[in-house]
Amino acid sequence: DLQEVDLAITGMTCASCVARVEKKLAKLDGVSATVNLATEKARVSHPPTITEDELLAAVASAGYEASVIT
Numbered sequence: 001d002l003q004e005v006d007l008a009i010t011g012m013t014c015a016s017c018v019a020r021v022e023k024k025l026a027k028l029d030g031v032s033a034t035v036n037l038a039t040e041k042a043r044v045s046h047p048p049t050i051t052e053d054e055l056l057a058a059v060a061s062a063g064y065e066a067s068v069i070t
């Protein structure tokens with residue numbers, strides 16, 4: 001089953017940043033994400049095979065910093 005996690009993301013300043021992050025996350029198998037620029041958060045849906053650390057690493061590789069909102 002898909003799991004959902006919310007991420008806090010820093011460093012996004014324009015709509016293209018949002019698109020970059022969503023695209024990077026979507027490259028992971030089975031992952032989809034909706035990023036909200038105003039709140040600097042992302043809602044991410046992922047299969048159990050993709051860990052939260054992998055999600056954070058994907059965001060970092062796009063050039064932004066992310067942490068899991070618990």
Ligand code: 9UX
Nearest residue numbers: 012013014015016017
């Ligand atoms: Mo917009 Mo974001 O010009 O890294 S793409 S600031």
